[in-house]
Amino acid sequence: MSHPTVLSILFPGQGSQEPGMGRDAAEADSDVMNLWKKAEAISGADLRGIYWDGEEAEMANTRYLQPALTVVNLGLWMRLAGKVAPACTSGHSLGEFSALAAAGALSPNEVLETVSLRGRLMAEADPQGTGAMAAVLKLQLADVETVVRESEQAVGEMIRVANYNTPGQFVLSGTRAAIADASERVKALKGRALPLAVSGAFHSPLMAEAAKELAKHLASVQWNKPKFPVFCNVHGKAVTDAASLRDIMPQQMTSSVQWIDTIRNQHAAGVRSWMEVGPKGVLGKMLGQILAPVADPSEWTGTSVGNLAAAEACLTAQA
Known part of the structure; x- marks a missing residue:
């Protein structure tokens, strides 16, 4: 080529x-x-x-x-x-x-x-295993940012968008509690939240x-x-x-x-x-x-x- x-x-x-x-x-x-x-x-x-x-x-x-x-x-x-x-x-x-x-x-x-x-x-x-990550699919950026904001407020713990991969694929990084809360919110919006096999909250x-x-x-x-x-x-x-x-x-x-x-x-x-x-x-x-x-x-x-x-x-x- x-x-x-x-x-x-x-x-x-x-x-x-x-x-x-x-x-x-x-x-x-x-x-x-x-x-x-x-x-x-x-x-x-x-x-x-x-x-x-x-x-x-x-x-x-x-x-x-x-x-x-x-x-x-x-x-x-x-x-x-x-x-x-x-x-x-x-x-x-x-x-x-x-x-x-x-x-x-x-x-x-x-x-x-x-x-x-x-x-x-x-x-x-993260020796205590407090961090986690999850991929988010089938949601637009505005919805993902709303999920992050609401989860951080609800749980009171850190969560961020770690990867802006495509307009329909993002990765969240944060504490396990915040990621769990965000994953439920993603599903409620008809998106997909897939936990990643990682040892911490990378890019956070x-x-x-x-x-x-x-x-x-x-x-x-x-x-x-x-x-x-x-x-x-x-x-x-x-x-x-x-x-x-x-x-x-x-x-x-x-x-x-x-x-x-x-x-x-x-x-x-x-x-x-x-x-x-x-x-x-x-x-x-x-x-x-x-x-x-x-x-x-x-x-x-x-x-x-x-x-x-x-x-x-x-x-x-x-x-």
Whole structure:
């Protein structure tokens, strides 16, 4: 597939994992295999054993998932880098760190160290299990915001919209009591509320202490000017300098993922082709809903590169 129009590279985050992910690319390329080994050394976990041969329940553990999924994303990107020419990049939540590596703002090693720390911090941020998250489907934003406001008032505990994924898909984050109350209100409005298998209330103020620790780490690593803009989750806008990226990335842990704005702002900047690099194609499936109000389907394209075969097919089409 050729890309005559302006291209953005997208990297998925947690929720896009699948058994066996990344194995094909690693077994075909020693550099990718070495990336897995580095991630295992940094995280102290048998990531290949977990994701290539383990149980699916274990694969959802954020402590392991963050470095493993990042390796999968970067391993696929290694096959494409230098052969496709993105104008910008973005990643959804955890995927934003893959975007930083693709743009050269951080080295792959520094990204692996960072996401391993991030995974540990997020896993340990809520030892009492007071936080929870739920996906909300089939409701418009105004109704979701009303639910959040009413639940916070009724329960007296924190709840936020954590992810603005599409105009009909949102994620709530907050205390268990507030999420339970909100879920009932969503159902009363004929929406769907799906509990997420997570260990805390990610992208909410309950991650404040973890964000402080991550900020200390990010202040100590070597940042570089990105080779192309990174559209950041916190505000959905392009960031083009290293200092701003360094300062904004810790905020991501306590702020909402503004994915709708991210994609629409890329479109407004001229992007007409999106390539998702990572398993499952989760982000690609969101594009149509996000772009529908601002672009005719004939004006843009989306490509999913979720495994080695897809990467090779993409390169063959580029030739």
